[in-house]
Amino acid sequence: MKSDIDGITGLFSKDDACKRVAGIRFASLGSGSKGNGTVVVGGETTVLIDCGFNxxxxxxxxxxxxxxPTNLAAILVTHEHADHVGGVAQLAHRYDIPVYGSYGTHKGLFSRDLDGSLARPFVASDSFSIGDIRIHPVPVPHDAREPTQYIIENRHSLACFGILTDIGHLTPHVVKMYKRCHGLLVEGNHDLQMLMGGKYPAQLKQRISSNLGHLSNAQASSFLGEVLHDKLDHVVVGHISEQNNDPQRLHEAFGRFESTIADFQYATQAKGHGWVEISPSLGANSVTV
Structure with a gap:
């Protein structure tokens, strides 16, 4: 007997899913404390970054x-918190998808019943390739075992996408690495004043605002100012707190970028954001990390 999921997957067109992408395309399945997932396509290779949904x-x-989902070449995990890995093992087992993450992250994943045969642990500072894409893990400060974020480029055109969420503060290495990106999904988690004046317990407020917590709007805006260049055409702000942020405060923090970056948008928890296309021409003069 077919399950509900079998019925859903039967509706997909493999031609659409396997369409060659000369640059990079990325989209969010949902972004926030209730679940995260980001799809990235380069060439004929499709990967999912995190899976916090069943x-x-x-x-x-x-x-x-x-x-x-049968066309996913890999799941890349940033860290072992439930909103990023809650659905990883189930999805990986059902569709036989290898799961990549740092050695520290994999120690956390094994406790969530990930089959070791699907585990692909890596050294957090080492780049590697999957099909048509090159992946550069970026170690970040966050309250997890060995968290990494990712910069992903099309190996043929060098069009480059970076995801940067769940990071407590910006380091010189992080800023240097992300200066090469043509598209970004960056965390703008909270407005600090809203967080501190809100209903969260003091301990949780301290965790979120600490150097191992999450970027505030002000920190994310400062980061964008540091990495901005004339080929950074696409920026999505994500992992936005539903309790400690709002449209007015986001606009106050990011308004200058809304009018100067060609494609600037916000990802939501419910719907994420649709496809963003990074042109292969943007990678023409890029320097490989």
């Missing part, structure tokens, strides 16, 4: 983007 939810969210 399998039925992630298959439905992939379906909105025209992606069949």
């Amino acid at each position: 399998t039925k939810q992630v298959v439905m969210r992939l379906g909105r983007l025209g992606i069949d």
Whole structure:
């Protein structure tokens, strides 16, 4: 008997899912404390960064983007917190998808029943390739075992995308690495005044605002100012707190970029954001990390 999920996956067109992408395209399945997932495509290779949704939810969210989960080449995990890995093992087992993450992150994942045969641990400072994409893990300060974020480039055109969420403060290495990106998904988690004046317990406020917590709007805005260049055409602000942020404060923090960056948008918890296309021409004069 077919499950509900089997019925959903049967609707996908493999031609759409496997379409060659000369640059990079990326989209969010949802972004926030209730679940995260980001799809990245380069050439004929499709990967999912994190999976904080159950399998039925992630298959439905992939379906909105025209992606069949059987075409995922890998799941890249940033760290072991539940909103990023809650659905990783279930999805990986169902579709036989290898799971990449730092050695520290994999120690956390094994406790969530990930089959060791699907584990692909890596040294957090080492780059590696999967199909048509080159992946550069970036170690970041966050309250997890060995968290990394990712910079991903098309190996053929060098079009480059970076994701940077769940980071407590900006380091010189992080800023240097992300200066080469043509598209970004960056965390703008909270407005500090809203957080401190809100209803969260003092301990949670301290965790979120600490050097191992999450970027505030002000920190994220400062980061964008440091990495901005004339080929950074696409920016998405994500991992936005539903309790400690709002549209007015986001506009106050990022308004200068809304009018100067060609494609500037915000990812939501419910719908993430749709496909963003990074042109292959943007990678023409790039310097490889």
